[in-house]
Amino acid sequence: MMNFEIINRKNLTEGIVEMDVHAPRVACAARPGQFVIVMACEECERIPLTLVDWSCRGGWIRLVFQEVGVSTYKLGMMDVGERLYHVAGPLGNPTHIDKFGTVAIVAGGVAIAAAYPIARAFKEAGNTVVSFIGARNSRLLIYRDHIAKISDEVHISTDDGSEGFKGFVTQLLEKRLADGFKPDLVWVVGPAPMMRSCSVVTKRFGVKTIASLNPIMVCGMGMCGACRVRIKNEIRFTCVDGPEFDAWDVDWDELLHRLSAYREEESYALKLFLESRGIKVSR
Amino acid sequence: MMVKPKTRIPIPKRPAEERIKDFNEVAVGYTEKEAIEEASRCIQCPDKPCVAGCPVGVDIPRFIKFIREKRFEEAYKVIKERCPIPAITGRVCPQEKQCEKMCRLAKIGQSIAIGALERFVADWAEEHGIYIDKKPDQQIGKSVAVVGSGPAGIVVASDLARLGYQVTVFEALHVPGGVLVYGIPEFRLPKKIVNEELKKLKDIGVDIETGVIVGKTVTVYDLLKEFDAVFIGSGAGNPRFLNIPGEDLGRIYTANEYLTRVNLMRAYMFPAYDTPIHKGKRVAVIGGGNTAMDAARTALRLGAEEVYIVYRRTRREMPAREEEIANAEEEGVKFLFLVQPVEFLGKSKVEALKLEKMRLGEPDETGRPRPIPTGETITIDIDIAITAIGFNPNPLIPKTTPEIKTDEHGRIIVDKEARTTMPRVYAGGDIVVGEGTVIEAMGWGRTAARTIHKDLTST
Numbered sequence: 001m002m003n004f005e006i007i008n009r010k011n012l013t014e015g016i017v018e019m020d021v022h023a024p025r026v027a028c029a030a031r032p033g034q035f036v037i038v039m040a041c042e043e044c045e046r047i048p049l050t051l052v053d054w055s056c057r058g059g060w061i062r063l064v065f066q067e068v069g070v071s072t073y074k075l076g077m078m079d080v081g082e083r084l085y086h087v088a089g090p091l092g093n094p095t096h097i098d099k100f101g102t103v104a105i106v107a108g109g110v111a112i113a114a115a116y117p118i119a120r121a122f123k124e125a126g127n128t129v130v131s132f133i134g135a136r137n138s139r140l141l142i143y144r145d146h147i148a149k150i151s152d153e154v155h156i157s158t159d160d161g162s163e164g165f166k167g168f169v170t171q172l173l174e175k176r177l178a179d180g181f182k183p184d185l186v187w188v189v190g191p192a193p194m195m196r197s198c199s200v201v202t203k204r205f206g207v208k209t210i211a212s213l214n215p216i217m218v219c220g221m222g223m224c225g226a227c228r229v230r231i232k233n234e235i236r237f238t239c240v241d242g243p244e245f246d247a248w249d250v251d252w253d254e255l256l257h258r259l260s261a262y263r264e265e266e267s268y269a270l271k272l273f274l275e276s277r278g279i280k281v282s283r
Numbered sequence: 284m285m286v287k288p289k290t291r292i293p294i295p296k297r298p299a300e301e302r303i304k305d306f307n308e309v310a311v312g313y314t315e316k317e318a319i320e321e322a323s324r325c326i327q328c329p330d331k332p333c334v335a336g337c338p339v340g341v342d343i344p345r346f347i348k349f350i351r352e353k354r355f356e357e358a359y360k361v362i363k364e365r366c367p368i369p370a371i372t373g374r375v376c377p378q379e380k381q382c383e384k385m386c387r388l389a390k391i392g393q394s395i396a397i398g399a400l401e402r403f404v405a406d407w408a409e410e411h412g413i414y415i416d417k418k419p420d421q422q423i424g425k426s427v428a429v430v431g432s433g434p435a436g437i438v439v440a441s442d443l444a445r446l447g448y449q450v451t452v453f454e455a456l457h458v459p460g461g462v463l464v465y466g467i468p469e470f471r472l473p474k475k476i477v478n479e480e481l482k483k484l485k486d487i488g489v490d491i492e493t494g495v496i497v498g499k500t501v502t503v504y505d506l507l508k509e510f511d512a513v514f515i516g517s518g519a520g521n522p523r524f525l526n527i528p529g530e531d532l533g534r535i536y537t538a539n540e541y542l543t544r545v546n547l548m549r550a551y552m553f554p555a556y557d558t559p560i561h562k563g564k565r566v567a568v569i570g571g572g573n574t575a576m577d578a579a580r581t582a583l584r585l586g587a588e589e590v591y592i593v594y595r596r597t598r599r600e601m602p603a604r605e606e607e608i609a610n611a612e613e614e615g616v617k618f619l620f621l622v623q624p625v626e627f628l629g630k631s632k633v634e635a636l637k638l639e640k641m642r643l644g645e646p647d648e649t650g651r652p653r654p655i656p657t658g659e660t661i662t663i664d665i666d667i668a669i670t671a672i673g674f675n676p677n678p679l680i681p682k683t684t685p686e687i688k689t690d691e692h693g694r695i696i697v698d699k700e701a702r703t704t705m706p707r708v709y710a711g712g713d714i715v716v717g718e719g720t721v722i723e724a725m726g727w728g729r730t731a732a733r734t735i736h737k738d739l740t741s742t
């Protein structure tokens with residue numbers, strides 16, 4: 001039986017939490033690239049979070065998430081010893097890991113943590129791993145040491161130039177590709193607009209790219225269709241057919257507008273929630 | 284002997300204008316007096332034609348006789364011999380196509396309200412704390428894994444636990460019950476009733492583990508190592524699409540997403556519950572089954588001003604339960620018949636739906652007249668669309684277990700006794716029939732339990 005107790009919790013940086021949860025069945029089945037559906041409480045939403053690490057022996061899974069809305073704030077407020085209401089997984093198809101040669105890992109923001117198990121698996125499969133990680137500023141560059149440990153090279157960008165290349169991580173990738181860097185595969189995860197620009201860049205240079213999509217989900221098991229995306233003009237469900245797809249085949253505009261479907265409701269709910277807790281945030 | 288049949292006692296319902304303001308149950312159920320009066324209409328046919336119409340063979344005249352004699356507890360026991368969840372079937376069975384259709388009185392007047400009586404007895408038993416589900420005194424020392432906690436899984440678990448098997452139910456979602464909790468709305472089947480039935484399952488020793496997706500968290504192979512047999516009742520929850528232009532515009536839901544948000548996640552209580560839903564003013568629901576009726580009536584309760592059911596045939600061909608079509612009409616749902624959606628229009632959100640007018644032609648393979656396009660189109664303004672055009676079987680388990688063969692529609696192939704093509708693995712319910720009914724799924728569950736018991740004790 002799984003009890004979903006939080007056995008470790010720490011703030012990686014402002015607004016980003018790392019949490020280890022007791023979930024032995026998930027831990028023993030997990031593979032890189034899969035995710036779980038989590039409910040912090042009974043009234044909470046079902047939200048998808050990537051499996052960042054896990055231990056079958058220890059019976060735990062590790063999640064890293066950014067506090068962006070009610071669900072992730074509520075989750076972030078939970079402490080060691082408390083239990084999540086529900087965890088289901090592992091969901092989605094594992095990353096196709098093989099020896100490709102050189103694999104470029106491109107990750108932005110909180111998703112750097114999500115890229116870590118995949119980068120590690122590519123490395124273990126004998127690839128040369130070149131990682132490109134970016135964030136708004138140097139403080140938000142989470143998991144850089146993890147990434148550094150399993151990468152042959154790490155390239156860093158920040159939007160404000162507080163560390164590494166000043167600009168977006170996709171611009172950094174573009175620069176390297178223009179300089180003659182020739183990976184055999186690009187694997188990208190991050191905010192949808194970032195993945196879209198990555199796809200545009202790699203298409204120009206002809207490097208096959210796999211993107212890990214993050215649409216809104218409800219069931220996570222192919223039953224509701226909330227996560228549908230258009231791949232090569234066909235309807236696919238991210239939770240069971242993905243989450244990874246060939247980036248060039250994705251209808252990015254559709255993904256972006258479906259992601260914003262509840263923006264009004266989300267910010268209304270967040271405002272209410274934060275006020276009820278007496279928290280002030282300027283956003 | 285000529286008797287002029289008395290007319291049927293209608294099941295009391297809350298008035299339409301009141302009930303569309305909330306999610307509470309529409310039908311309030313018979314009083315004792317009404318139940319006895321309705322039961323007295325039954326002419327106790329010795330050949331019991333009604334029983335043949337019930338997929339699980341409830342001894343209808345016998346339980347009705349007990350009602351007439353005011354022996355409600357005995358009536359309850361009679362129903363429970365065959366149907367483990369009468370509070371649910373009494374409410375959701377398409378009786379007019381099953382038991383009530385075969386009732387002798389249907390031919391000369393109005394059939395006995397068998398469903399309403401069944402519901403009355405079950406509710407009475409609950410109110411009076413009548414508990415006849417008991418943990419068996421002896422365990423057989425064998426164990427069975429049940430995948431999915433819909434009606435099929437509930438019956439397999441309940442039958443086998445009663446025989447002394449150690450049963451564990453694995454359910455992917457955070458609450459058990461299948462379509463009974465995520466699909467069928469509160470106003471038709473209060474979740475409290477489903478929970479009571481599930482509690483009885485636990486009382487007889489069944490373990491229910493939620494959050495386990497068989498095929499992902501554990502495989503059928505893993506289960507076969509731990510258990511003597513595996514039953515698959517994973518349902519048909521894979522929504523179909525129209526595949527017409529504009530279908531990816533905002534605010535177009537599948538009925539499953541819409542109903543799951545409202546029923547399972549309680550979006551109607553947003554923001555007290557965190558899951559949001561778009562309420563909309565003008566809603567088009569595409570389809571003519573129970574799912575479409577449920578979505579349309581849910582939309583009304585969320586505050587929509589105009590709700591349309593868009594169906595390509597006519598009222599007569601609609602597959603939904605008659606009672607729910609009538610309820611939807613009473614509540615003000617508007618029906619557009621003989622129209623087929625051809626395009627959703629809008630910039631980023633849906634703004635209108637273009638429909639092509641149809642006419643009825645020769646019967647198709649389902650025996651219903653085939654709708655034929657006329658070329659003429661109309662357009663209606665909407666701000667929410669919900670597609671309820673059917674489901675495919677959930678592919679997860681067959682995909683991860685190639686030994687379990689499926690047909691061309693993705694339904695698991697079983698023999699008459701619910702055995703799949705893989706030894707020690709059984710299946711039933713919607714994963715086998717495609718889109719069936721609650722009671723059919725239960726019938727499969729019963730068959731599978733019998734076969735499992737036979738197979739496990741014969742060796």
Ligand SMILES: Cc1cc2nc3c(=O)[nH]c(=O)nc-3n(C[C@H](O)[C@H](O)[C@H](O)COP(=O)(O)OP(=O)(O)OC[C@H]3O[C@@H](n4cnc5c(N)ncnc54)[C@H](O)[C@@H]3O)c2cc1C
Pocket residue numbers: 035045047048049050051064065066067068069070071072073110114191192213214215216217243259260263266267270
């Ligand atoms: C397969 C998958 C894996 C994911 N893994 C992680 C992870 O490991 N860590 C993590 O922090 N997040 C992850 N996400 C995103 C995460 O699910 C959302 O951040 C979360 O659902 C937001 O819920 P909320 O109620 O806190 O915010 P909401 O109130 O729902 O949203 C607040 C803001 O966040 C934006 N947002 C909502 N959903 C997403 C999304 N899916 N992607 C990007 N922005 C979104 C909204 O547009 C809005 O601006 C993943 C998503 C998917 C589909």
Ligand SMILES: Cc1cc2nc3c(=O)[nH]c(=O)nc-3n(C[C@H](O)[C@H](O)[C@H](O)COP(=O)(O)OP(=O)(O)OC[C@H]3O[C@@H](n4cnc5c(N)ncnc54)[C@H](O)[C@@H]3O)c2cc1C
Pocket residue numbers: 375376377430431432433434435436453454455456459460461462463466467495496497498516517518519520542573574575577604677679680711712713714718719720721722724
């Ligand atoms: C909106 C709606 C209204 C309906 N109204 C009526 C009605 O009024 N009357 C009527 O008779 N019928 C009605 N039906 C049909 C009826 O609900 C179904 O025929 C019946 O529920 C099928 O039962 P089942 O046990 O086969 O599957 P389901 O009820 O679908 O249950 C399957 C369960 O298995 C779980 N599951 C799936 N895959 C896995 C997995 N890999 N691992 C673990 N768990 C899994 C699912 O989460 C689900 O809980 C309706 C259906 C819908 C959708």
Ligand code: SF4
Pocket residue numbers: 336337338339340341343366372373376378381382383397398401722
């Ligand atoms: S279980 Fe359904 S079909 Fe059978 S008698 Fe009861 S209402 Fe009729």
Ligand code: SF4
Pocket residue numbers: 324325326327328331332333334343344347385386387388395397
């Ligand atoms: S067929 Fe109708 S009247 Fe005859 S026994 Fe059955 S319910 Fe009673």
Ligand code: FES
Pocket residue numbers: 216217218219220221222223224225226227228237238239240
């Ligand atoms: S989240 Fe429900 S189908 Fe993917």
